[in-house]
Amino acid sequence: MSRFTVTELPLPGLKLVERRLMSDARGFLARLFCSEELAAAGWRKPVVQINHTCTVRQGAVRGMHFQLPPYAEMKLVSCLKGEVWDVAVDLRAGSPTFLQWHAECLSAQNARALLIPEGFAHGFQVMSDGAELLYCHSAPYSPQAEAGLHPQDPRLAIAWPLPVADLSQRDATRPFLEPSYAGVIL
Template sequence: MNRFTVTDLPLAGLKLVERRRFGDSRGFLARLFCAEELAATGWLQPIAQINHTFTTWRGTVRGMHFQRPPHAEAKLVTCLQGEVWDVAVDLRAGSPTFLHWHAERLSADNARALLIPEGFAHGFQTLTNGAALLYCHSAAYAPGAEGGLHPQDERLGIAWPLEIRELSVRDAMHPMVEGAFEGVAL
């Protein structure tokens, strides 16, 4: 029995994963990850790292982060508390959707996750106070491979649903996309 419904999104490789919840009067059980079922989506690597973030204030933006090869990573992003507007930007060199973005609402209530392939930048905006996310990564964090783009870059044109209340100094210092930026070669 499949525990997930997986939907292809407009950017090739980007997937919406909806979890089946099995519940009764005590609550529910939902599988967060299943290598066997997610292999059909292209997730073929073991989970190398799991991260948990908590963001205090509604309107906060985190992102847009990515890792360059050979440490490029796929991510499976799940909201455990509150609600976020989760964004992925295609940075794959030569992709027909290069620099296009797609966003999904992820919440503790809707049992959705975003499966983000290698070669994408990722970020989110909290739609509620007290939002917690869980990330499964296909590669461990490698500081030397880290990259980021400014979340308010006009060239990306991300339409954040709320006024940005808070942005870290690190994220505010990410560069704008310049004409010479050719993307991430995988």
């Protein structure tokens, strides 16, 4: 019996993963990751890094981050506390959905996760104070491959649900995309 329901999203390769909670009067158990079950959703690499973030203030935006090839990574992003509006942007060169974005509400209550393939940028906006996320990564962080987009780039036109707040210096100073930007070749 699968512990996950996987739904295809409008951007090819991007998936919504919903967990089946096993619960009783004591609480619940949720399987956060299973390589065997998630292989059908496209996860074909080992988890090599797991990160936990806490963002304190509602409205804060983190992102839009990605790693360049050959360090491109898949991510499975889950919300453990609070609520976030999680966004993925397709950066794959030649993709029919190039530079399109999709967002899902992830919360501790809805037991959803976003499976983000290689070639996508990722970011989120905190919808409740004190949101915590857990990331499973298919590649280790590589500083020389770090890249990102400005979260308010007009070419992306991400419709953040709240006023954007608390951008890091790094994210706030990222340049907007050049008209010639053609994407990431995987």
